[in-house]
Every structure is written in structure tokens, then in C-alpha cells.
Amino acid sequence: MTKVTMNVNGRSRSGEVEGRTLLVQFLRETLSLTGTHVGCDTSQCGACVVQVDGQAVKSCTMLALEADGAEVTTIEGMANADGSLGVIQQAFQDYHGLQCGFCTPGMVMSAKALLAENPAPSEEEVREYLEGNICRCTGYHNIVKAIMAASGQQVEPVAAE
Amino acid sequence: MPKDGGIGASTKRREDVRFLTGTGRYTDDINLPGQAYVHFVRSDVAHGRIRSIDPSTAEGMPGVLKVFTSKDFEAAGGIPCGWQITSRDGSVMQEPKHPILAEGVVRHVGDPIAAIVADSHDQARDAAEALEIDIEELPAVMNMRDALKDGATQVHDTLDGNLCFDWGFVEENCEAVDKAISEAAHVTTLELVNNRLIANPMEPRVAIGAYDMAADSHTLYTTSQNPHVIRLLMGAFVLNIPEHKLRVVAPDVGGGFGSKIYHYAEEAFCTYAAKVLRRPVKWTSSRSEAFMSDAHGRDHVTKIELALDAEHNFTALRTQTHANMGAYLSTFAPAVPTWLHGTLMAGNYKTPLVYVNVKAVFTNTVPVDAYRGAGRPEATFQLERVVDKAARELGIDPAELRRKNFITEFPYATPVAVEYDTGDYNATLDKVLEISDWAGFDARLEESRAQGKLRGIGLAHYIEACGIAPSNLVGQLGARAGLFESATVRVNATGGITVMTGSHSHGQGHATTFAQVVADMIGIDASQVEISHGDTANTPMGMGTYGSRSIAVGGSAMVKATEKIIAKARKIAAHMLEASADDIELKDGAFTVAGTDKSLNWGDVTLAAYVPHNYPLDEIEPGLEETAFYDPANFTFPSGAYVCEVEIDPETGKVEVQGFAAADDFGNVINPMIVEGQVQGGLAQGIGQALLEACAYDADGQLLSASYMDYAMPRAYDFPMFKVDSSCQTPCTHNPLGVKGCGEAGAIGSPPAVVNAVIDALHRAGHKIPHIDMPMTPNRVWSAIYGGAGPDKDGETMEERSVGA
Numbered sequence: 003m004t005k006v007t008m009n010v011n012g013r014s015r016s017g018e019v020e021g022r023t024l025l026v027q028f029l030r031e032t033l034s035l036t037g038t039h040v041g042c043d044t045s046q047c048g049a050c051v052v053q054v055d056g057q058a059v060k061s062c063t064m065l066a067l068e069a070d071g072a073e074v075t076t077i078e079g080m081a082n083a084d085g086s087l088g089v090i091q092q093a094f095q096d097y098h099g100l101q102c103g104f105c106t107p108g109m110v111m112s113a114k115a116l117l118a119e120n121p122a123p124s125e126e127e128v129r130e131y132l133e134g135n136i137c138r139c140t141g142y143h144n145i146v147k148a149i150m151a152a153s154g155q156q157v158e159p160v161a162a163e
Numbered sequence: 164m165p166k167d168g169g170i171g172a173s174t175k176r177r178e179d180v181r182f183l184t185g186t187g188r189y190t191d192d193i194n195l196p197g198q199a200y201v202h203f204v205r206s207d208v209a210h211g212r213i214r215s216i217d218p219s220t221a222e223g224m225p226g227v228l229k230v231f232t233s234k235d236f237e238a239a240g241g242i243p244c245g246w247q248i249t250s251r252d253g254s255v256m257q258e259p260k261h262p263i264l265a266e267g268v269v270r271h272v273g274d275p276i277a278a279i280v281a282d283s284h285d286q287a288r289d290a291a292e293a294l295e296i297d298i299e300e301l302p303a304v305m306n307m308r309d310a311l312k313d314g315a316t317q318v319h320d321t322l323d324g325n326l327c328f329d330w331g332f333v334e335e336n337c338e339a340v341d342k343a344i345s346e347a348a349h350v351t352t353l354e355l356v357n358n359r360l361i362a363n364p365m366e367p368r369v370a371i372g373a374y375d376m377a378a379d380s381h382t383l384y385t386t387s388q389n390p391h392v393i394r395l396l397m398g399a400f401v402l403n404i405p406e407h408k409l410r411v412v413a414p415d416v417g418g419g420f421g422s423k424i425y426h427y428a429e430e431a432f433c434t435y436a437a438k439v440l441r442r443p444v445k446w447t448s449s450r451s452e453a454f455m456s457d458a459h460g461r462d463h464v465t466k467i468e469l470a471l472d473a474e475h476n477f478t479a480l481r482t483q484t485h486a487n488m489g490a491y492l493s494t495f496a497p498a499v500p501t502w503l504h505g506t507l508m509a510g511n512y513k514t515p516l517v518y519v520n521v522k523a524v525f526t527n528t529v530p531v532d533a534y535r536g537a538g539r540p541e542a543t544f545q546l547e548r549v550v551d552k553a554a555r556e557l558g559i560d561p562a563e564l565r566r567k568n569f570i571t572e573f574p575y576a577t578p579v580a581v582e583y584d585t586g587d588y589n590a591t592l593d594k595v596l597e598i599s600d601w602a603g604f605d606a607r608l609e610e611s612r613a614q615g616k617l618r619g620i621g622l623a624h625y626i627e628a629c630g631i632a633p634s635n636l637v638g639q640l641g642a643r644a645g646l647f648e649s650a651t652v653r654v655n656a657t658g659g660i661t662v663m664t665g666s667h668s669h670g671q672g673h674a675t676t677f678a679q680v681v682a683d684m685i686g687i688d689a690s691q692v693e694i695s696h697g698d699t700a701n702t703p704m705g706m707g708t709y710g711s712r713s714i715a716v717g718g719s720a721m722v723k724a725t726e727k728i729i730a731k732a733r734k735i736a737a738h739m740l741e742a743s744a745d746d747i748e749l750k751d752g753a754f755t756v757a758g759t760d761k762s763l764n765w766g767d768v769t770l771a772a773y774v775p776h777n778y779p780l781d782e783i784e785p786g787l788e789e790t791a792f793y794d795p796a797n798f799t800f801p802s803g804a805y806v807c808e809v810e811i812d813p814e815t816g817k818v819e820v821q822g823f824a825a826a827d828d829f830g831n832v833i834n835p836m837i838v839e840g841q842v843q844g845g846l847a848q849g850i851g852q853a854l855l856e857a858c859a860y861d862a863d864g865q866l867l868s869a870s871y872m873d874y875a876m877p878r879a880y881d882f883p884m885f886k887v888d889s890s891c892q893t894p895c896t897h898n899p900l901g902v903k904g905c906g907e908a909g910a911i912g913s914p915p916a917v918v919n920a921v922i923d924a925l926h927r928a929g930h931k932i933p934h935i936d937m938p939m940t941p942n943r944v945w946s947a948i949y950g951g952a953g954p955d956k957d958g959e960t961m962e963e964r965s966v967g968a
Contacts, residue, residue: 007424011825020285026404026909030192035185036185036189036191037186037187038185039365039366039417040191040367041365041367041417041450042450042870042871043365043449043450043451043870044450044451044870044871044872046870046871046872046876047365047450047871049365062690068179076185077184077185078184078185080183080184080185081184087180087183087184091183091184092686094179094183095175095176095179095180095183096175098175098836098837098839098840099420100176100177100179100182100183101670101671101672101840101844102364102365102366102416102418102669102670103178103179103182103183103415103417103419103670104182104189104364104365104366104417104418105188105365105417106182106183106184107587110183112606123624125884126880128879129878129879129880129882130879132878132879132880133878133879133880135879136365136871136876136878137365137419137879138363138364138365138418138844138848138876139418139840139844140840140843140844140847141367141672141843141844141846141847141882141885142847142849142878142879142882143840143843143847143882143884143885144840145841145879146879146884147763155424160173160835160839161173161835161836161838161839
């Protein structure tokens with residue numbers, strides 16, 4: 003077992019890990035940050051996306067040891083300081099961009115990374131960017147809308163009737 | 164305009180906040196003190212005899228507590244099947260035992276052989292590598308037609324062949340249908356495959372068993388759509404635990420789509436092992452395990468014949484289907500190709516004679532059960548494909564052929580034993596033609612042609628039976644359970660309400676919509692109403708969520724319980740206001756004596772119920788809590804019309820969905836935003852089935868599509884923005900909310916619309932191809948256009964790829 007220390011959501015956190023312990027296991031099992039999910043074992047589904055030193059990373063593809071000393075942001079660190087939903091989170095609620103909620107943390111974290119590099123993505127750019135995030139509930143329709151709305155672009159309201 | 168937060172309002176979902184902040188509580192997020200972890204050792208062959216299992220090395224590995232095999236479950240029952248089908252000859256279906264761990268024979272890749280429990284999951288997994296299992300591989304039977312041949316390998320040597328049942332419906336129609344088809348002016352015939360799929364909710368299954376020795380009671384945390392059903396099945400049939408000693412909790416569940424209805428062996432294992440080991444036992448499925456242990460869906464092979472007279476009226480319909488059951492009977496499996504399929508074969512049409520034959524077959528594959536739509540997509544697909552083919556053969560507009568044959572008068576008793584209460588199929592057709600801009604297709608066709616692309620447009624209708632189901636009827640049809648739903652409405656002293664429902668939400672947003680209904684009935688703010696579900700310890704016995712039944716059946720139970728609350732509250736208010744209960748009006752959360760300004764607020768009355776100082780104690784009890792069980796009088800019948808528009812690249816055969824429009828009739832709608840979301844999600848699954856998804860086995864029974872590298876899950880770039888409309892509303896006549904259910908529609912109506920569009924595109928380009936089986940991969944489309952092997956030269960035909968063909 004080896005000790006790792008990383009800054010997670012603004013707090014220094016340490017723990018003992020095996021060499022094979024994945025970052026997602028460290029977050030979920032050692033730190034009890036269970037917002038980051040595991041939906042597959044081949045790094046396709048994207049439910050485990052977090053930010054490591056500002057980059058979107060699938061935390062199932064990274065060993066906890068590799069994140070030693072890193073700055074990590076998870077879904078638990080995405081709300082505003084007063085506890086209210088951040089802009090992306092609020093857009094997901096406003097545009098019904100989630101149903102069962104299981105893929106949602108990864109979607110929000112990927113959306114954060116997308117908007118950091120492309121502040122006003124087109125619909126096509128959003129859809130392409132989400133290649134690594136699978137949702138089985140929403141048909142992606144409202145996820146795409148939520149991300150575009152979070153970027154400040156006009157989208158159709160929900161349930162237009 | 165709907166009231167804010169009431170029925171008809173697109174209220175934002177209250178459950179979103181916890182999901183968006185990482186504070187949801189899914190089963191895998193639960194860890195109990197002292198818990199151990201189980202790893203299942205599963206068969207890597209499709210069929211084999213277990214010669215020996217030597218656990219000695221594995222048992223000596225670090226952290227290992229015990230290696231379980233079938234010997235540990237000799238006192239347990241098998242995993243039960245919840246529905247018994249009777250064959251045409253009057254015999255009941257063949258029903259093999261489905262053990263928790265394989266008893267001497269493995270029957271599909273993934274069949275659990277042994278289970279290793281250790282202090283950590285990694286230790287259990289490491290020990291699995293050291294478990295010595297000697298298996299004699301036997302020939303596997305993968306193909307349904309082969310399975311029914313004389314001398315075929317038997318999946319179960321205790322049974323007579325591999326035929327589970329041979330079902331005819333309606334048997335009395337059989338001869339008349341044959342005669343009508345033989346005498347018809349035109350008969351259109353189509354053979355097709357409804358491809359095997361895997362539900363793939365994003366949350367893999369998890370089970371945690373716990374045992375309280377002092378109380379001799381068990382708790383199971385599980386990823387279930389229906390915790391009460393699991394408690395009953397597992398307690399009564401598998402482990403012999405009475406319900407009062409067994410609590411089943413299904414907390415936040417990350418999608419289900421049918422695959423989390425069933426009672427699975429892993430649930431029984433964890434519950435049992437926790438007692439043996441006196442420690443909680445947790446199992447978390449990997450995705451790879453999910454592919455070979457979650458029940459699969461669909462897998463039908465069908466021949467359908469539609470007879471028409473000279474005026475193009477449908478005169479008869481005959482279908483013959485082989486339905487794959489897999490190696491064992493899952494909980495609802497026999498009901499899917501029969502009562503959930505045959506009863507829908509009339510579709511939206513007044514075809515007077517219909518006959519459905521289904522042969523259910525055992526193969527060495529994962530058990531097949533209901534997947535979003537369950538039987539109804541299979542019925543809709545074949546019917547809407549054959550109607551489209553008939554229109555093409557006869558040179559008639561496909562919309563007009565449908566219109567000519569639509570049922571237009573309701574109630575309508577079909578020749579397949581159900582009665583549609585309401586519907587307006589012309590209305591949804593008109594709406595979908597409008598929102599899809601059907602009339603503007605030619606201009607878009609020209610644009611595609613200018614780009615060197617093919618373009619097509621396809622229409623499909625659907626009808627489904629939801630609101631499952633009248634218990635006395637399904638009992639006659641072989642169901643071994645009732646299909647009512649329940650709700651307890653608990654009003655607290657200060658007026659807030661907790662509703663405990665037997666329905667279960669795993670993405671549908673019940674916490675929001677159910678609160679809208681109760682709040683609307685009383686006239687209080689929805690924030691005053693909390694919904695509780697998913698725990699057998701604090702909800703009345705209910706049958707759970709599947710078959711688009713929650714608002715129609717669960718919602719009705721909640722309405723009935725709330726009506727009882729209101730009736731009692733009026734009596735209390737009448738006493739306090741010194742008036743007759745008949746004169747008390749409830750509006751906007753206030754009780755008023757009609758025609759006066761004498762009034763009490765909701766909270767005044769609820770407080771009186773618990774502080775009964777000025778109270779009619781001689782007439783009514785204190786307190787304000789009511790329970791209702793609602794058993795529906797009939798199914799509900801949502802219907803709709805879908806249009807898909809595709810573009811095909813003739814160089815590669817790749818199909819791109821350019822537009823998809825859905826016009827649904829769900830009756831009354833509680834929350835339009837949530838209903839839209841349900842349809843959009845269903846469309847994605849249906850389009851996924853049509854273009855991408857296939858569960859594939861090789862001839863030896865190896866599962867080829869066993870990860871997200873191999874099973875084509877739809878991605879965001881596979882879809883355009885959908886046009887979804889639910890403004891055509893013919894309310895259900897037999898439930899109090901007039902609702903029909905919306906969860907499955909998208910997945911039912913979309914596959915035929917996509918295939919019809921692809922076939923249309925090919926015909927417009929001069930390729931007279933009658934049908935392409937799903938999924939319509941670039942290879943299949945390219946091969947259909949040019950013949951022979953596709954550009955990837957794999958040379959496999961549809962029949963070779965399909966499990967069922």
C-alpha cells in the first residue's frame with residue numbers, strides 16, 4: 003500500500019492505495035465521493051469523468067497513484083459556494099437533461115470541459131464532444147439543449163406546446 | 164393554463180438536485196459495516212457438464228471467507244417464473260428449474276457456477292483465478308429452428324425437446340384466417356427478425372444482502388424496478404423467508420428499461436450468504452458481467468401475412484413467430500411473446516380476422532425477457548412493416564392505406580381479445596404529417612440527390628396496451644401475480660403530505676409528477692407533498708414500475724387514497740364549521756361552506772385530525788392517513804404516428820437519421836416536460852435497435868457483443884433533434900386521471916418508421932429491396948444495394964448473424 007495525497011474539490015485528501023487502485027475507486031471507496039459513477043469496464047461510458055489538473059479524465063482509466071499531487075474536481079465540487087447549482091447543473095435541471103441521473107455526473111463534467119475549450123459550441127460540436135459519454139435515458143436531446151443553454155445560447159424551451 | 168406545479172405543468176424535477184450534485188444514493192453507493200464482497204465465477208462455455216469443482220486452493224487465498232457452489236443451495240428453490248402459458252394442445256409450458264448456482268450443467272455463457280466471498284472485491288476476484296473447475300463442453304444449440312429439429316441437442320435433458328410452448332391466439336380464428344388469406348385479392352408476406360438487444364441501463368445491477376441475527380430478519384438492497392415483487396418471489400419461492408422477516412430496498416436506481424424487473428440469482432445469493440457468513444455481502448456487476456447476466460430482449464423471428472380485398476381493406480392477418488427464451492425462463496418471459504404481443508396484432512386497424520402463433524424455444528443463450536415495450540415493439544414492427552410493404556406492392560400511398568383501414572369508432576373490440584377505449588388515429592397521423600413537414604419532402608430529396616445521397620421517408624403507427632393490468636383477467640391468462648398498485652397518503656398534523664407508493668421511479672420523475680397530482684387535488688403547493696418509494700418497509704405492497712403503468716395504475720391508487728383523505732377532511736371541516744359535509748367545498752387548499760365566507764385552511768383541518776379537541780370522535784377516528792389499492796378495469800391504449808427521414812450514403816451504406824417526428828396520444832398529460840423526455844429516450848432506443856444495436860453470438864455460443872466496444876450503444880451524434888408532440892389527447896375512460904402511460908411508446912413506434920424510411924430511400928433510387936433486417940448497419944445496407952458481401956467483406960448474412968434466425 004502506498005500513500006497518495008491529492009487536492010479534491012479544494013481540500014487536501016490522503017489515503018492508502020494498492021498499485022492497481024483506480025482513481026475512481028479511490029474517490030468512491032476511500033473518500034466516499036460516490037457522485038462519480040462506474041458504468042462500464044472498458045472506458046466507454048463516461049459516467050466516471052472528473053477533472054484532473056483542469057483536464058476531463060475518465061477516472062477509471064487512471065491509477066490513483068498517477069493522481070498523486072493533482073488537483074481533482076468531481077461532481078461534488080461543481081455547485082456554487084452557497085450550495086446552489088452551478089450554471090451547467092442548473093441548465094441540466096431547467097432543460098430536463100437527466101432522467102435516472104446515473105450518467106449525469108460524467109455529462110456535467112464533460113460539459114464543463116467542452117465549454118472551457120469552446121464557449122459557444124454548435125449543436126453538432128456538442129454531439130461530437132459527447133462521444134465518450136453514454137446516456138440510455140434521454141436520447142441526448144435535452145442534454146444537448148442544456149449544454150447549449152449553459153453556454154448562453156438560445157434554445158427552444160422544454161415542452162413547447 | 165395549468166396551475167403552477169399542478170396537473171399539466173412542466174414542473175422542474177425535484178430529484179434532479181441530488182443527481183446533479185453527486186448526492187444520489189444508488190445501491191453501489193451503500194456500504195454496510197463489515198461487508199464482504201462476492202465475485203461470481205461464470206461459465207465461459209455455452210453448454211457443458213461440470214465434472215468437478217475444486218475450491219481448496221481458492222479457499223486458502225488471502226481474505227477468502229467461503230466458496231459457494233450449488234451444494235450450498237440444496238434447500239433453496241429455483242428462480243421462479245411468474246407466468247404460465249398454455250399451448251394450443253392444452254398442455255402447460257415446459258418450465259425447467261433455474262438454480263441460483265449451476266447444478267451440474269451450465270447452459271449459457273455467463274451461467275454462474277460458483278461464488279467466492281472475501282473481505283475485499285479484489286481478493287474475491289483474485290481467488291476466482293485459483294478456482295479449479297473441470298467442465299466437459301457439450302454441443303450448444305444456438306439457433307431456434309435447429310433447436311426444434313428432431314435429435315437436436317437439448318438445453319435441458321429433463322425436458323421433452325427445446326420447445327417451451329406452442330401458443331395459438333385466437334385459436335378459434337385459425338381456420339377462418341387461413342380461408343380469408345387463401346381467398347384474398349392480395350396477400351403481402353414478409354419474413355423478419357426482431358433483433359436481440361440488451362437493455363443496458365447505465366447503472367449495472369448491484370445487490371447487498373444483510374442479516375440481523377437478533378431479529379432473524381433479512382434486508383436486501385437491490386437495483387430493482389419492483390422491490391415488493393422481489394420480496395415475494397425470493398422470500399416465498401427461493402429462500403423460504405416470510406415477508407415480515409425480509410425487507411427489500413431499491414433506492415435510486417439508474418435506469419431499468421425492463422431489465423431490473425426480474426428476480427435474479429445474485430439477489431438470492433447475497434441474501435442467503437449474508438446469513439451463512441453473518442456479514443453483509445455485496446455484489447456489484449461489472450458491465451461485462453451485465454452483458455451475460457442481465458435478461459436480454461426481443462429476439463423474435465416472424466413470418467407475417469396480410470390479406471387485402473380488391474378495395475384494399477385488410478381482411479385477415481396471420482403471423483408465425485419463433486421467440487427465443489434463452490436457457491431458462493426469466494420472470495415475465497413467457498408473457499412477452501404471447502399476451503403482450505398477440506393481443507396487439509390488430510394494431511390501429513379494423514382487420515376482422517387475426518391469428519397469431521408463437522413457438523417459444525430454449526437455446527444456450529442468456530434468458531430473454533421484457534425490454535422497453537416488451538412484445539408490443541415486436542407486434543408493431545411486423546405489422547407496420549407489412550402494411551408499408553403492401554402499400555408499395557399495391558402502389559398506394561402508405562398513409563392513405565393506413566387511413567383507409569384505421570379503427571375510427573370507440574370503444575372497439577379487436578379480434579385479439581382486447582377493447583380499445585379511446586383513440587383518434589387520424590388525428591395523430593395528421594399531426595405527424597404536419598410536424599414532419601411530409602409535404603416538403605420532395606425538396607429535401609432533391610437536396611440530398613444533389614449531394615449524391617439517397618433520401619427516404621417512413622411512417623409508422625403504433626398502439627400499445629399499458630396500465631398493466633386487470634388482475635382477474637391476467638390471472639386467467641396465466642399470470643401468477645396480481646397487477647394492482649397501491650398508495651398510502653399520510654397527511655401530517657401541520658398539513659404536509661407523504662405519499663408512499665408501490666410504484667418505483669428509476670428515472671421517470673415520480674417524485675415530481677406524483678406530487679403534482681396530489682397537490683392539484685387538494686389545491687396546495689406541490690412542495691407540501693413528498694413521495695416515498697422503493698422500500699418494502701415503508702410502502703404498501705405494490706407491483707412496481709414497468710409496462711408504462713405507473714401513472715395509470717400507481718397514479719390511480721394515489722388518487723383513490725387522496726379522495727379518501729379529502730372525504731374525511733371534509734367531515735372534520737364540516738364539524739368545525741358547524742355545517743353539513745355535503746356543503747363543504749375544497750378549493751385552493753381551503754374548506755368553505757358553500758355560499759358563505761366561512762372557511763378553514765387545509766392546515767387547520769389537518770391539525771384538528773391530530774389534535775382532536777373539537778372533533779367528531781363519535782363518528783370518525785382521529786388521524787389522516789389512507790391507503791388505496793387500485794386494480795384497473797382495462798388496459799390503457801396509447802397510440803401514435805411516427806415519421807422518420809433518413810439519408811443514405813450509397814458509397815458506404817451508412818444511414819443517417821435526418822429527422823424524426825412523433826405525434827402521440829397519451830390521454831391526459833401530467834407533466835409535459837417529463838413526457839417529452841420519455842418519448843425522446845424511447846426514440847433513441849428504437850432508432851438504436853433499427854440502426855446500431857445487436858446482441859450477437861457465434862455458432863459455439865460465445866457472446867460477441869459483450870462490451871461497449873462491441874455492442875453499439877447509440878451516442879449523441881447518432882440523432883438529430885426530435886420533434887415530439889403529445890397534443891392529440893383522447894383521455895382514457897376508465898381511470899380517474901384519464902391517463903394512458905408514455906414510457907415505452909418511443910421504443911415501440913420508431914423501429915418500423917426507420918426501416919420504412921430506409922426501404923423508401925432505396926426504392927426511390929431504383930433498388931427494389933423488400934426488406935433489410937435490423938440493425939441496418941452500413942454493411943447490410945451496402946450489401947442490399949450491391950449484393951454480396953459489404954465493403955468490410957465479412958460476408959455474413961443476416962441469418963448467420965441473428966441468434967434466432
